[in-house]
Amino acid sequence: MSYFIQPMKYILQKCLLFCACTILLSCVKEPKTDDTFKKEMFTHYADALILPSYNSYDTALQSLKTATTQFNTTPTISTLTNLQQAFLTAYSKWQNCEIYDRTSPADALMTMDIVNYYPTRKDSVLAYINRNDNSTTFIKSRNKNDKGLPAIEYLLFRTSSQQEIVDSFSIHPNAASYKTYLTSLVDLLIETNHTILSDWNTSYRNIFIKSLSTDAASSFSTLVNSIAQRTDDFKRKQVGIPAGYSGNVSTVFTNPPAAQAYYSNNSIEYMLLTLNNMKDVLNGKGNDTITGKGLIDYIRTLDVQSTFGGNLADDILAQIDVCINKVNACAPDYTNTINNNKQKADDLFLEAKKLLVLMKVDVPSALGVSITYTDSDGD
Amino acid sequence: MATNAIALKEKIQHFLFRTTSIAPLASFRILFGAMLLFSSVRFVAKGWVNTLYIQPKFFFAYQGFEFVKPLQGNGMYVVFAVMILAACCIMLGLFYRIASILFFISFTYVELLDKTNYLNHYYFVSIVSLIIFFLPANKYASLDVKWKITNQVDYIPMWFIFILQLQIGIVYFFAGIAKINPDWLLHAQPLTIWLKSRDYIPVIGFLFDYKIVPYLFSWFGMLFDVSIVFFLWNNKTRPYAYLAVVVFHLLTGYLFQIGVFPYVMIVATWIFFSPEFHQRFLSFFISKDEKSNNLYRPKFERFWIALVLVHFSIQFLLPLRYLLYPGKLFWTEQGYRFSWRVMLMEKNAWTTFVVKDKTGKIAEVRNRIYLTPQQEKQMSTQPDMILQFAHFLAKEYETKYGFVNPEVYADSYAALNGHPSRPFINNKIDLAKEDINFAPKKWILPFENK
Numbered sequence: 013m014s015y016f017i018q019p020m021k022y023i024l025q026k027c028l029l030f031c032a033c034t035i036l037l038s039c040v041k042e043p044k045t046d047d048t049f050k051k052e053m054f055t056h057y058a059d060a061l062i063l064p065s066y067n068s069y070d071t072a073l074q075s076l077k078t079a080t081t082q083f084n085t086t087p088t089i090s091t092l093t094n095l096q097q098a099f100l101t102a103y104s105k106w107q108n109c110e111i112y113d114r115t116s117p118a119d120a121l122m123t124m125d126i127v128n129y130y131p132t133r134k135d136s137v138l139a140y141i142n143r144n145d146n147s148t149t150f151i152k153s154r155n156k157n158d159k160g161l162p163a164i165e166y167l168l169f170r171t172s173s174q175q176e177i178v179d180s181f182s183i184h185p186n187a188a189s190y191k192t193y194l195t196s197l198v199d200l201l202i203e204t205n206h207t208i209l210s211d212w213n214t215s216y217r218n219i220f221i222k223s224l225s226t227d228a229a230s231s232f233s234t235l236v237n238s239i240a241q242r243t244d245d246f247k248r249k250q251v252g253i254p255a256g257y258s259g260n261v262s263t264v265f266t267n268p269p270a271a272q273a274y275y276s277n278n279s280i281e282y283m284l285l286t287l288n289n290m291k292d293v294l295n296g297k298g299n300d301t302i303t304g305k306g307l308i309d310y311i312r313t314l315d316v317q318s319t320f321g322g323n324l325a326d327d328i329l330a331q332i333d334v335c336i337n338k339v340n341a342c343a344p345d346y347t348n349t350i351n352n353n354k355q356k357a358d359d360l361f362l363e364a365k366k367l368l369v370l371m372k373v374d375v376p377s378a379l380g381v382s383i384t385y386t387d388s389d390g391d
Numbered sequence: 392m393a394t395n396a397i398a399l400k401e402k403i404q405h406f407l408f409r410t411t412s413i414a415p416l417a418s419f420r421i422l423f424g425a426m427l428l429f430s431s432v433r434f435v436a437k438g439w440v441n442t443l444y445i446q447p448k449f450f451f452a453y454q455g456f457e458f459v460k461p462l463q464g465n466g467m468y469v470v471f472a473v474m475i476l477a478a479c480c481i482m483l484g485l486f487y488r489i490a491s492i493l494f495f496i497s498f499t500y501v502e503l504l505d506k507t508n509y510l511n512h513y514y515f516v517s518i519v520s521l522i523i524f525f526l527p528a529n530k531y532a533s534l535d536v537k538w539k540i541t542n543q544v545d546y547i548p549m550w551f552i553f554i555l556q557l558q559i560g561i562v563y564f565f566a567g568i569a570k571i572n573p574d575w576l577l578h579a580q581p582l583t584i585w586l587k588s589r590d591y592i593p594v595i596g597f598l599f600d601y602k603i604v605p606y607l608f609s610w611f612g613m614l615f616d617v618s619i620v621f622f623l624w625n626n627k628t629r630p631y632a633y634l635a636v637v638v639f640h641l642l643t644g645y646l647f648q649i650g651v652f653p654y655v656m657i658v659a660t661w662i663f664f665s666p667e668f669h670q671r672f673l674s675f676f677i678s679k680d681e682k683s684n685n686l687y688r689p690k691f692e693r694f695w696i697a698l699v700l701v702h703f704s705i706q707f708l709l710p711l712r713y714l715l716y717p718g719k720l721f722w723t724e725q726g727y728r729f730s731w732r733v734m735l736m737e738k739n740a741w742t743t744f745v746v747k748d749k750t751g752k753i754a755e756v757r758n759r760i761y762l763t764p765q766q767e768k769q770m771s772t773q774p775d776m777i778l779q780f781a782h783f784l785a786k787e788y789e790t791k792y793g794f795v796n797p798e799v800y801a802d803s804y805a806a807l808n809g810h811p812s813r814p815f816i817n818n819k820i821d822l823a824k825e826d827i828n829f830a831p832k833k834w835i836l837p838f839e840n841k
Contacts, residue, residue, distance in 0.1 A: 046600055047591055224591030227648075232588075257755055314587070319804070319812040369741060369804045369812055377739040377806035380581075380588030382768075389510060389650025 047224055049313075053296065053305040054221040054231050060298025062115070063217070065108040066209050072102035073202050080198050084191045087181040089174050096168050100276060102201075103161050107285040110245075111293055114238035115220070116229070117211035126204050130162040130249070131270045134170065137163055141189045151196040162272070164197050169275035226381045235307065236381045239290065240371040246286050247364035250279070255350050255357040266354065268347035279346040283339045291332050316378045324374055331367045338363050407550040407696075410686060412666035413531045415552050417484070418673055419662045420528035424482025426658045427494065427516065430651040431475045440467050442763065443508055444501065449761050449783055451506040451769075451776050454827060459503040473497045481523075484533020486540070491524040506776060507769045511733050512652040515562060519659070522558065525695070526551050527687050532677045544687040554699055555662045558706070560620035562656075565710045565731040567616030572735075574721070575613065579605035580808035581737035582612075589646055612734075615639055623663040636660050647734070716831050721807055722815075722838035724773050725831065740771035740805035740815055744784055748794040756784055774816065774835050777801055781822035799823040807838070 079098035083091040106128060113124055137158050140150075151159055167190065168177060181190050212220075223231040248257075254271035271279040291297075296306025311325045318327035338360040342349040350357050376382065434440065444467045452459065461467055474497040480490030499517045502508070529535040530544035574580045586599040586608065598604045615635065622632035637657055644653035689695055713726030720727060721736050744756040758767045761783070770776040781799040788794040799822045803815035813836075816822075820834040 046597065050591070226588040252755075316809060317811045319806075321811070324811070372741040373739045373804050373806045373812040377737060377809070377812070378584070380584040380737065389648060389652070 049305065049310070050224050050232075051221060053307070053310060054223070056296055056298065056304030056306075057231075057235070058212070058217050058220050060304055061293060061296070062112055063209075063212060064298065065105075065112070066205060066212065069102065069105040069109050070202075070205050070209060072098070072105040073198070073205060076102045077198050077202060080194060083181065084195065087178045087187075089178055092168070092174055092178050096276075099161075099164055099168055100278065103165065103273065103276075103278070104282065104285055106161060107282050108289045110286075111242040111289060112238055114241050115216075115231075115234045117208045117216050119234070120211070121204060121207060123204060123208065124245075125156040125160075127160045127201060128162065128272070129156040129160055130272050131157070131274065132162040132166045133157040134166055137166060137193070141193050142186055144186050144189045146189055146192050148192060148196050148199075151193075151200050159197055159200060161201070164194065165273060165275050167194055167197075226379060228382060230381075232379060233381045236371075236375055236379060239293065239307075240368075240375070242286070242290065243364075243368045243371040246283070246290075247361065247368050250283050250286065251357070251361050251364050254279070254346065255354065255361055257361055266350050268350050271346055274347065277345060277347070280339060280343045283346075284336060287332055287336050287339065291329060294328065294332075311375065311378060314378050316374075318370060318374055324370070324378055328367075328370050328375070331363070331370060335360065335363050335367055407548065407553060408692075409549045410546045411549045411552065412670065413527070413544055413547045413687070414666045414669035414673055415662055415664065416526060416528045416547065416555075417531040417533065418669040419555065420484060420487075420523065421482055421532070421676070422658045422661055423519070423523070424478055424480075426651070426654055427478035427520070428475065428482055429654070430516075431471060431478050433651065435468075435471050435475070440471055443765070444504060447505065447763050447766060449766070449780070450504055451766070451779055453503055453506060454775075454829070456503045459500065461504050467501075470497050470501060474501070481520075484529040484535050485538075487529030487533065487535055488524065491520060495520040495524055505766070506728075506773075507763075507766045509728055510650075510652070511562075511731055512650075512655045514729055515558075515655065515659075518558060519555070522554060526555075530687060532673045542685060543683045544685045545683055546686040548688060548692070550696070550699070552662065554703075555659075556620075556624070557703065559656075559659050559662065560624075561703075561706050562731050563616050563620045566733050567613055567618070569710075569730065569732045569735060570609070570613040570616060574808045575609050575735065578809065579609045581735070582608050584737045584809055585647065592646070623660060626665070629663060629665075633660060633663070643734075649734075652733075718831075718835065719838045722805075723832065723835050724775070736808060738772045738805060738807050739812075740803060742771040742777055742801055742803040742816070744781060745800045745802065746784055746788045746794060747798045747800070748788075748796060750795055752792070752794050754788065754792070761787075771803065772805060774832050775827075777803065777816060778822055778825060778827055778832070781825075782827065785823035797823060813838070 076095075076098045079091070079095040083095040109118075110124070110128060112118055133155070136155070140154070140158065171177065181187050181194075184190065220231050223229075226232045249270075250272050251257075254266065254268045254274075256266040268274065273279050273282050294306055294308045296304045296309065298304060308325045308329065311328070312323070314324070316324045318324040320327045320331075322330070338356070341356050342353075342360055346357070444461050450461065462470065473493055477490045477494035477497065480486055481494060495517065498513075498520060502513050502517060527544055527547065530541055533541075535541045536543045570576070575582075582605040583602075586605050590596045590599040619632060619636060619639075622628040623636070625632075640653035640656050643649065710730035710732075713720045713730070716723060716725035718725070721738070743758070745753065746756060747753045758770070758780075762770060762780070770780050781801060785797045785799050788797045800818050800820070801816040801822055802818045804812045805815040806812035815836060817834045817836055822834070825832075825834060
């Protein structure tokens with residue numbers, strides 16, 4: 013064996029020398045991030061972004077509840093206008109929460125299926141109301157297409173005639189049923205959000221800020237997955253499906269009523285909210301206007317190149333801006349753009365897809381975070 | 392030269408056919424059996440029988456093994472029950488021949504069901520469980536001997552032990568050779584990404600924030616893999632080498648999510664120890680005076696040796712088959728499996744499919760409807776799985792949704808070892824028309840290193 017051992021000894025000696033030198037070298041150079049960086053970042057996310065977002069949505073839901081009660085007691089154009097306004101505020105506040113859908117408290121409830129599954133099955137909603145059942149517990153067993161913010165939106169905005177809506181809650185033979193359905197929808201949203209908030213406040217906040225790993229259940233992984241999922245929903249549901257880039261089986265036909273906030277004609281506004289919020293979340297720009305450490309800062313320290321050739325952190329932010337511009341090009345009415353100027357919707361879809369590649373491939377790759385939750389072995 | 396060659400041949404023959412103690416083989420059987428038992432029970436306890444073999448609606452078959460299908464109902468649990476029982480019997484040396492072949496069949500059957508779950512150490516377990524079926528590992532320190540199901544044997548020809556050592560040597564050596572590539576040595580990838588993501592762990596975690604550390608790990612890992620088997624083989628260096636094996640594998644097992652792999656290798660390398668060492672270990676189970684001095688020599692020994700030669704020729708050639716394919720191996724993964732390439736890639740990809748037909752029908756597929764998250768992840772990064780899934784989609788959309796001669800296009804982006812993502816599959820090619828075979832896949836876009 014000596015013919016082998018001798019050269020190996022030589023190589024090993026050289027290697028050890030190399031190691032010793034490099035260790036000395038490395039000790040001089042300070043690393044850019046450490047555990048403190050992550051702890052600060054996650055604490056900032058919990059306290060300045062996530063909890064304020066859910067809290068502010070909660071406040072909006074309380075106003076929605078008040079306005080609903082007022083409207084149900086005295087259904088008039090005035091109380092309806094007030095209710096519609098309260099609803100739009102709540103829906104816009106939700107746009108800031110949806111990006112945390114994969115964090116444990118929201119994920120455990122499958123919140124998206126309770127709060128914001130669209131399009132609403134309007135026939136099914138009306139059919140149920142017309143059964144005049146008036147049970148208040150039915151709502152939980154209803155299909156995801158029949159509840160949440162989109163169902164409320166449908167009840168409050170289904171026709172442009174406000175009088176017609178007031179009528180269905182007052183002189184319609186099933187008016188009582190309309191009122192019960194609406195109240196139940198609002199109550200379920202409040203209950204859901206309370207569950208999420210109490211989960212965060214009682215135990216999850218501590219878990220979240222202390223989790224420093226990149227495992228499937230870690231804060232890193234859930235945040236990155238959450239943002240990637242939000243980008244996916246933006247591209248597929250908010251932009252794609254209405255413009256004819258649709259889900260499982262479809263034809264080349266466009267489907268504007270499948271857009272988010274189709275009845276209140278707020279699709280574009282909510283797209284902008286989604287993107288601006290995404291930028292704030294990545295930048296760590298909290299509701300308290302204090303900008304703390306964000307994911308983008310962490311990604312920037314890794315100093316990796318993106319698929320576009322620039323710095324990954326810069327390219328992500330730039331691509332969100334490109335998408336914002338393309339959304340603005342589709343303003344003010346997404347349905348109208350799809351019907352009369354589809355190229356603009358196509359352009360938006362293409363840019364949204366590029367953003368999704370960054371979020372789903374480049375970011376997890378740079379962070380060493382898995383984009384799936386599966387607990388499985390590698391080798 | 393001729394005399395030298397003859398001398399060498401004689402030396403080899405002398406080495407292979409010389410008589411040696413059966414103790415290492417019996418001792419290996421006990422530990423390896425225990426490890427098989429542990430990993431099979433762990434697999435079931437993790438709920439993976441359900442998530443990997445009952446829940447999926449679609450399975451990525453190995454080419455040529457399309458007929459291997461999962462069992463319905465509780466069938467898969469029955470298979471695992473057989474596997475666990477067989478592992479137990481191997482460990483105890485009870486009904487050994489039946490147990491070892493049953494283990495090999497049930498384990499290999501499960502592995503053949505879905506490429507998604509391919510792991511090199513599963514492949515290793517399949518091979519070793521087949522090899523030990525042919526070896527008389529139950530003829531010492533076993534219940535078969537104790538209960539007189541078979542006669543005790545004390546001596547065997549050396550090649551019985553050597554083939555196990557050679558198999559293990561091949562695993563390490565090729566794993567080391569595979570690490571001699573620019574990504575691993577010059578850019579310390581994927582370790583730079585992986586170690587950075589582990590910088591929170593106690594005591595050593597802080598080191599991973601330094602850029603140089605992944606380089607040290609990479610170079611050490613390569614040298615370790617390439618050389619360890621020689622140090623294990625040498626009497627003088629063996630204790631240190633085995634200590635290095637234990638430390639190396641426990642460390643990687645602690646740092647990365649690699650399941651039972653570290654334990655498989657720690658147990659397997661046990662075979663390198665001397666007969667005296669194994670005899671001491673076995674004295675826990677068998678008293679010294681139970682010696683019989685029987686020698687076991689197989690009938691048709693030349694035939695078995697020839698079979699062994701065939702096996703190892705395949706073992707040497709299989710990891711090299713990638714040379715027949717153009718392009719970057721890590722990118723195309725043509726000839727990647729069954730080659731002991733471990734921990735070489737951080738690859739992320741996102742692949743979506745569009746199905747069209749001439750009548751104007753078009754659909755963007757949601758992979759999750761058909762695939763589990765793990766399947767989707769693996770499929771996205773591996774072209775042969777992308778093609779299989781595309782063929783499945785063509786059939787699905789034809790029969791379920793009435794598409795006429797569906798065309799399937801993949802839109803795919805992949806990022807490899809810290810390089811930025813880039814388009815992976817040519818989205819102008821109708822994958823439904825591409826045959827599933829071993830020919831080079833021309834529809835994989837090239838990976839140019841800018």
